[in-house]
Amino acid sequence: MIRHKPFILTLLGIFFAIVLYNLYWVFERFRLEAKLSAFTPEARSAWFKDPDNYKYYRRAVENSFSLGLDLQGGMYVTLEVGVEDLLRGLSEVPNDTLFQAVLQEAVARYRRGEGNLVDLFAEVLKRRSPGTSLAQFFAGPKLGLAYNASDAEVLRKLRQEVEDAVERTYKILRVRIDQFGVVSPNIQRQPGTGRILLELPGVKDSERVRRLLRTTAQLEFWPTYTLKEVFPLLQKANEKLSALTSAQRKGDTLATDTLALADTTARSTELTTEEILLGKKKSAGETDTTKKDTAALSEEEKRKKFEKENPLFSVLIPPQNATENSPVVGYARIADTAVVGEYLRRPEIRVLFPDNLAFAWTVKPEQEGTDVLTLIALRVNPARQAPLTGEAIEDARQDFNPDDGRPMVTMRMNAEGARIWKRLTTDYLGKSIAVVLDGYVYTYPVVQSVIANGNSQITGNFTIEEAKDLANVLKAGRLPAAIRIEAEEIVGPSLGEVAIRQGVIALVLAFLSILLVMAVIYSTAGLIANLALFFLLLFIAGVMAAMNVVLTLPGIAGIVLTLGMAVDVNILIYERVVEELHAGKSLKGAIEHGFNRALSAITDSNITTLLTGIILYAFGIGPIRGFAVTLIIGITGTFLTGVLITRLLVEAVYNSKRWSSKLHFRTAWAEKVLSKIPRIAFYRHYRTMRWVMWGLSLAGAVALLTVGIRPGLEFTGGYQFQVALTRPASLDQVQEDLTAAFEGTVPVIKTVGAKNDLLISTSYLYDQPNRQADVEKALMEGLRKRHADANPQIVRSALVGPSVAEDIRSSAVISVSLGILVIALYLLLRFRSLAYSLGSAASLLVTTLVILGVYGLLSWSDLLPFSLEANQDTIAAALTVIGFVVHDSVILFDRIREERKRPGVEGLSPFELHSQSVNLVFIRTLLTTLTVVQVVVILLLIGGESTKGFSLLMLLGFIFGVISTIYVASDVSALLLARFRRQPASAAASSAR
Numbered sequence: 001m002i003r004h005k006p007f008i009l010t011l012l013g014i015f016f017a018i019v020l021y022n023l024y025w026v027f028e029r030f031r032l033e034a035k036l037s038a039f040t041p042e043a044r045s046a047w048f049k050d051p052d053n054y055k056y057y058r059r060a061v062e063n064s065f066s067l068g069l070d071l072q073g074g075m076y077v078t079l080e081v082g083v084e085d086l087l088r089g090l091s092e093v094p095n096d097t098l099f100q101a102v103l104q105e106a107v108a109r110y111r112r113g114e115g116n117l118v119d120l121f122a123e124v125l126k127r128r129s130p131g132t133s134l135a136q137f138f139a140g141p142k143l144g145l146a147y148n149a150s151d152a153e154v155l156r157k158l159r160q161e162v163e164d165a166v167e168r169t170y171k172i173l174r175v176r177i178d179q180f181g182v183v184s185p186n187i188q189r190q191p192g193t194g195r196i197l198l199e200l201p202g203v204k205d206s207e208r209v210r211r212l213l214r215t216t217a218q219l220e221f222w223p224t225y226t227l228k229e230v231f232p233l234l235q236k237a238n239e240k241l242s243a244l245t246s247a248q249r250k251g252d253t254l255a256t257d258t259l260a261l262a263d264t265t266a267r268s269t270e271l272t273t274e275e276i277l278l279g280k281k282k283s284a285g286e287t288d289t290t291k292k293d294t295a296a297l298s299e300e301e302k303r304k305k306f307e308k309e310n311p312l313f314s315v316l317i318p319p320q321n322a323t324e325n326s327p328v329v330g331y332a333r334i335a336d337t338a339v340v341g342e343y344l345r346r347p348e349i350r351v352l353f354p355d356n357l358a359f360a361w362t363v364k365p366e367q368e369g370t371d372v373l374t375l376i377a378l379r380v381n382p383a384r385q386a387p388l389t390g391e392a393i394e395d396a397r398q399d400f401n402p403d404d405g406r407p408m409v410t411m412r413m414n415a416e417g418a419r420i421w422k423r424l425t426t427d428y429l430g431k432s433i434a435v436v437l438d439g440y441v442y443t444y445p446v447v448q449s450v451i452a453n454g455n456s457q458i459t460g461n462f463t464i465e466e467a468k469d470l471a472n473v474l475k476a477g478r479l480p481a482a483i484r485i486e487a488e489e490i491v492g493p494s495l496g497e498v499a500i501r502q503g504v505i506a507l508v509l510a511f512l513s514i515l516l517v518m519a520v521i522y523s524t525a526g527l528i529a530n531l532a533l534f535f536l537l538l539f540i541a542g543v544m545a546a547m548n549v550v551l552t553l554p555g556i557a558g559i560v561l562t563l564g565m566a567v568d569v570n571i572l573i574y575e576r577v578v579e580e581l582h583a584g585k586s587l588k589g590a591i592e593h594g595f596n597r598a599l600s601a602i603t604d605s606n607i608t609t610l611l612t613g614i615i616l617y618a619f620g621i622g623p624i625r626g627f628a629v630t631l632i633i634g635i636t637g638t639f640l641t642g643v644l645i646t647r648l649l650v651e652a653v654y655n656s657k658r659w660s661s662k663l664h665f666r667t668a669w670a671e672k673v674l675s676k677i678p679r680i681a682f683y684r685h686y687r688t689m690r691w692v693m694w695g696l697s698l699a700g701a702v703a704l705l706t707v708g709i710r711p712g713l714e715f716t717g718g719y720q721f722q723v724a725l726t727r728p729a730s731l732d733q734v735q736e737d738l739t740a741a742f743e744g745t746v747p748v749i750k751t752v753g754a755k756n757d758l759l760i761s762t763s764y765l766y767d768q769p770n771r772q773a774d775v776e777k778a779l780m781e782g783l784r785k786r787h788a789d790a791n792p793q794i795v796r797s798a799l800v801g802p803s804v805a806e807d808i809r810s811s812a813v814i815s816v817s818l819g820i821l822v823i824a825l826y827l828l829l830r831f832r833s834l835a836y837s838l839g840s841a842a843s844l845l846v847t848t849l850v851i852l853g854v855y856g857l858l859s860w861s862d863l864l865p866f867s868l869e870a871n872q873d874t875i876a877a878a879l880t881v882i883g884f885v886v887h888d889s890v891i892l893f894d895r896i897r898e899e900r901k902r903p904g905v906e907g908l909s910p911f912e913l914h915s916q917s918v919n920l921v922f923i924r925t926l927l928t929t930l931t932v933v934q935v936v937v938i939l940l941l942i943g944g945e946s947t948k949g950f951s952l953l954m955l956l957g958f959i960f961g962v963i964s965t966i967y968v969a970s971d972v973s974a975l976l977l978a979r980f981r982r983q984p985a986s987a988a989a990s991s992a993r
Contacts, residue, residue, distance in 0.1 A: 008644070016535075019542025025063035026545050032057055065544040066186065067201070068552030068626060074201040075209055078487035079173070081166050081194040083110075083117045086481040090161060092140035099137050102128055116194075118158045122151060134158075165480040166194050172479055173198070173213065186550060195486065199550065206797075207773050208465060210485060215473045219390030220436045221421075223428050224327035224444060225357060225377035231318060233357075234329060237349045238312040244348060245311050316340050316375065327432045327444050329359070330375040337361055337373055356380050363440035364461060376434055376441045386436075387424060392417025396474035398467040401459055407467035409458040411474065418454025425451045437470070485772065489798040503556035506943040510560045510935045511537070514567055517931055522574050523664040528653065529570035532646045536566055539637035540630065549633075554876065555626035557939055557947045561880065561954070562634025564935035565609070565887075568928040569642030572891065573598045575924045577665050587663070591654065595647050601894040602643060604830055605887040608823050610635045612883035615822065616876055619815040627876050674923055682966060683915035686974075689967040697846040700853025709852065710859035712869030713800050718763040719775050722796035725756040725787065733786050734758065741782030750867055756790075759867060772799060811875075819879050820844050823886045831893055835980060839973030840889040847885050847964045848878060851956040858952075866948040873950040881957025884932070888925065888965040893973070895921050910974035918966055929962050 036044050048054050084107050088094045105128075106120040114120060125132060134154035139147040143157050166189065173196060174187050186199035200209060307314045316330040332340050343349060344359060362374040380386075395412045413421055424433060425447045434444040435458050443459050458470065514533065518526035540559060544551065577594030585593065610632060617628035653659045666674075713720045731749050738747045742764035750759045760779065765771040776794065783792040820841060828837035859868035896917040899905060905913055936958065940951035 005648070009648070012645070012648075016538065016542075018546070019538055022063050022542045022545035023538070025060045026065060026541070029057075029060035029064040032060060062548065063545060065541075065547075065549045065551050068199070068550045068555065074199065075206055076489040077198040077200070077209070077213065077485055079169075079196045079198065079213060079483045080486045081162075081169050081196070082482040082484060083162055083165075083194055086162060086165050087117070087121065087158070089481070090142050090158065091137045092142060093137055096137065098125075098129060098132065118155060118162060122155055162194065166196070168480045169483060170196050196483075206488075208469065210772060212469050212473065213485065214483060215438055215469075215479075218438050219393065219474060220386035221388040221424065222386055222434045222436055223379040223424070224432045224434050225329075225379050226325045226327060226431070227319065227322050227329055227377075228324040230329045230357070230377045233353055234312065234316075234318070236352050237344070238310055240349060240352065241311040241343060241346075242309050245308065312340070312343050315343075325431055325446070327376045327378075327434060328374055329377045331372050332375065334365075334371045334373055340375070355382060358384075360434070360436055360439060360441045363437070363442050366461060368461065374441075376444055378434055378436070388417060388420045390474060392420065393474050396471040398464065398471045399457075401457075406459070407462045407464045409462075409467050409471045409474070411456045411458070413454035413456070415454075418452070421454055421456065422450060422452045425449070442470075485799065487798075487800045488772065489796070502943055506938050507556055507560055509942065510563055510938050513934050513938065514563055514931060517927075517934075518567065518570065521667060521670040521927065522570075523667045523670075524653065524659075524662050525570075525574055525577075525650065525665045528649045529567070529574075529642075529646060531649060532570070532641045533563065533566060535645055536563070536634070536637045536641040539641060540633050543633050543637070544630070547629075547633075549629050550626055551630075552626035554873065554947065554950070555630045557943060557950065558627040558630035559634060560935055560939055560943070561932075562631060562638065564932040565884070566634065566638040566642055567931050568605075568887070568924075569602050569638055570646060571924050571927050571931070572602060573642075573646065574665050575921075575927075579920075581665065588654065590665075591650060595643070597898070599643065601891045602639070604890040604894060606635050606639050608826060608886040608890060609883040611822050611826065612819055612879050612886075615815050615819050616879050619811040619818075619875075631880070677923065677926075679919045680922075681915060682918050682970070683909075683911040683974075686911060686967065686971045690971060693846055693964065693968050697849040700849035700851075703853035703856050704849065707856055707860060709856040709870040709874065710868065712871035712874075713761060713798060714871040715869075716763070717800045718761060718766040719772075720759065720761045720798045721776075721779060721794050723758045723760060723779075723783065724793045724795045725758065725790040727790045728756055729758060729787050729790060731758075734760075734783065737785040737787075738762070738779065738782040741778040741785075750862075757795075766799065815875055816848070816878055816882075819882050820848075823882065827886070827890070827893070830890075831897065833973075833977075835973045835976035836889075836893045838976060839969045839971075840886055840893075842972040843889055843961075843964045843969035844882055844885055846968050847881065847957060847961050850960055850964075851881065851953060852878065854956055855949075855953050864952075868949045868952070871949075873947070874953060877950045877953035877957070880954055881961060884954075884958055885961040885965060888961060889969045891921055891924070892917060892965060892970060896970075896973075910977040911971075914970040914974045918970055925962055925965075929958060932958055 036047065039047065048057070084103060087103060091099060093099055102121060102125045106117055106124045109115070109120050109124070110117045115123075122134060125134065133149075134151045135145060135147055135149040138154050138158065139145045139149055143154075143161070145154060145157060170187070170189055177187055177198065177200070186197075188197050189195070198213070315336040316332050318330055319326065319328050322328060330340075341359075356379055358378045358380045360376050360378055362376065365372055366374055392413045393411050394414045394417075396409055399408055399410045400406065401408045429447050429450065432444045432446050435442050435456075443457075445457075445459070462470070511533070515530045518529045518533075520526070522529065537559075540562070543549075549555075573594055576598045577590045580590035580593045581587070613628050613631040613635060617625055617632065650663070653663050731751075735747060735749050738749070738760065739745065742762055745762055745764040747760050747762040747764070749761075751757065762775070762779075764778070765775050776797070779794070780792065823844070824837045824841040827840050828834060831837070855868060855874070858864060859870075892914075896914055899913060899917050899920070905916075908916070933955065936951050936955045939947055940955060943951060
């Protein structure tokens with residue numbers, strides 16, 4: 001019986017009191033959030049302004065777990081700090097040819113996941129130019145390095161600068177997100193990388209979030225050139241381009257389709273470039289109806305001639321009726337801005353402009369409903385350092401323009417900024433000063449008077465949200481480097497509600513099914529196990545609340561799976577108790593021996609599963625980490641409740657005068673059925689099953705090498721959208737329309753979930769940063785072409801960039817390989833036998849090859865009504881199966897070790913001894929497998945779309961894993977033991993028969 005029982009009970013009481021305390025705050029948090037969700041934004045803001053309310057809510061948040069985005073909807077983003085931009089900024093010679101070539105190759109290797117960018121840069125430089133030191137690029141005032149600094153010094157400084165930049169970016173983004181107004185955002189750094197992970201629950205305007213995150217907030221105030229000064233230079237550039245075009249017409253691909261572009265541009269501005277230059281005042285709406293065909297042809301010829309003679313002005317429309325002091329030098333459609341930029345950056349054209357002339361586009365069209373941007377001429381300096389920057393901004397807030405009532409941003413500068421601003425407004429009185437943010441002009445007001453108080457405004461065609469966000473990023477400060485969205489996932493609230501409902505139903509059904517099985521088979525002891533299972537659920541929920549764990553759908557799957565595996569502890573103990581009772585021991589003796597003898601197997605099997613969870617947590621990303629966390633917490637709780645609490649309850653019932661007579665460890669019905677299970681001479685089948693098992697593993701390996709598993713988004717990279725329609729769609733039509741919308745990139749389209757939902761995957765523009773909005777726009781245009789009446793709505797979207805995809809692929813290989821290696825080493829140390837370690841590894845290898853081979857074939861066959869792909873879920877399922885198979889093997893090996901110590905087994909061969917041990921644990925294996933399988937089947941049928949592939953792979957693994965333990969782990973370990981004992985090969989073969 002348990003010693004020091006009062007002390008143990010006191011500790012358990014304190015522990016569960018803490019658990020219940022945290023669960024109270026979980027309830028309070030969800031109560032408050034349900035209440036706040038019914039408030040208007042203004043009422044919610046007013047509620048939070050009350051210090052007591054805010055303090056109470058923060059206390060609830062800090063003492064409870066959160067729902068993941070897949071359960072409540074929202075946006076999950078992986079950001080990556082642009083280290084290459086940082087290196088360019090830190091280099092004293094960023095335009096050096098060797099520097100650019102080395103950085104380009106290092107970035108390409110970094111994208112392939114070969115290491116961190118700083119070390120790769122040094123490695124590439126050493127290979128390309130062994131005699132060139134890093135100091136030649138980085139020595140100088142920026143880093144404070146001497147020109148004779150060693151490469152080690154430079155690398156140390158660069159690594160520190162990168163680390164500081166990532167940390168500053170993290171802090172600035174936290175301020176921005178906190179001011180954005182999201183309830184319970186989660187922001188964290190990804191250890192060992194330049195990545196920052198964001199979870200923003202309840203976000204509806206994803207593009208607004210993207211703008212908020214991507215904005216570097218590099219605010220600059222620049223004086224400007226005037227149209228009078230710049231237009232003659234643009235005319236010279238136009239003439240030069242015309243001459244170059246005529247001389248190199250065959251090589252010119254920049255303006256092949258400018259006829260249509262110029263026509264649309266001219267119509268949007270109501271006056272063509274030709275009319276402006278020739279002084280004509282004809283309305284764009286006028287047409288000649290008398291000679292339609294010939295006039296159209298003549299107009300086309302005239303336009304072609306004009307385009308050849310005026311390549312720049314065919315895409316850049318000079319302003320009409322502009323004042324001489326206006327900084328506006330032209331207009332262009334958004335689609336033409338790249339062509340204009342290409343023209344103006346050409347070396348032959350750049351030499352026509354003064355060095356201190358730069359061009360910048362406005363951030364958005366000045367007239368609503370158009371797609372025409374304005375080009376502004378900036379008066380810069382050789383160092384490209386603005387006379388006044390955002391560093392001078394002390395405060396910024398959204399306000400309204402008193403002149404027209406439109407939203408604007410007001411700014412207050414510090415003393416130094418106010419002094420510079422006064423000088424600027426004095427020097428450029430009557431002229432324009434451009435306010436430039438991240439390279440785009442937001443406004444270019446004319447200085448009407450000297451501003452001495454340091455106040456300023458940014459006006460423009462803003463919405464209230466845009467003005468608030470701009471004020472937010474200006475107040476939070478400038479990011480030290482540009483950031484890219486490397487991966488994102490957006491889940492609509494309706495999809496989150498469905499996921500919660502499916503997850504809760506699966507959890508409840510799994511729990512009830514386990515309670516039923518335990519009560520039917522183990523009678524009173526089964527009811528005690530069920531009570532311990534209830535304590536386990538409290539333990540998991542309470543610890544998750546104390547650790548502020550984010551509960552995801554895979555996390556719910558982890559809890560469900562933990563319940564199934566937790567029952568194995570009770571089954572293992574109870575079967576040993578029943579075995580001792582059958583051997584003639586008293587009930588007290590059977591309880592004592594049953595718990596004690598099962599403890600070793602329980603400890604070993606749970607440690608191996610725990611190692612699996614730790615590896616999964618170390619290499620997993622996003623929701624899969626949630627699965628790993630719940631698995632780790634569950635396994636820890638399983639040991640506590642399954643061994644300690646169950647034993648306390650069993651002993652309490654045994655010592656009770658009222659209940660002791662009712663303590664039974666098996667129902668009469670179960671005893672009758674289970675006693676009829678015959679003993680099987682498994683060793684007689686070893687030779688035949690060797691051929692079968694290794695043949696199946698070979699077939700699985702061939703399937704993986706030739707066919708493989710259909711790669712999911714996380715492995716290939718790209719975009720994936722789940723689109724809800726109100727009616728069934730023709731997949732052929734959708735694919736045809738989307739291929740055209742994606743400029744020839746063919747998407748993969750499947751039905752998913754509800755019969756009208758489509759899962760659309762594409763690589764269109766995925767390798768170009770910050771193009772999510774363009775892809776979504778193209779998607780919706782393609783869907784509405786022939787299915788507009790079906791009201792297509794994006795309910796979930798995801799992006800995985802190239803570097804994240806490469807990281808996930810490499811971590812998948814590492815995690816599975818490391819899982820097998822670590823568990824094999826643990827078994828080697830635990831049993832001190834290479835035979836057991838290799839036997840377990842062989843069983844794992846066979847199981848993994850077979851189930852992945854079957855999974856791969858099914859993924860390409862489209863026989864199932866849900867998607868099967870290789871992704872993080874696949875890795876999680878594979879590692880879970882590995883843990884389960886080892887769990888089985890450990891229990892078998894532990895029993896073999898115990899049986900080898902019994903008298904009378906000296907004459908048995910290893911094969912016979914192993915076969916006998918399999919029979920002794922067979923009922924436990926059968927009951928555990930049936931319990932876990934029923935739980936996984938519930939997950940497969942009810943647990944939600946995202947867990948179906950995960951559940952199917954585990955179902956295959958659990959069933960085949962048991963067979964593999966019996967016919968691979970036991971057989972291989974017996975073969976090795978026979979060899980180690982130096983038995984003749986013929987004798988070993990004879991025993992195997």
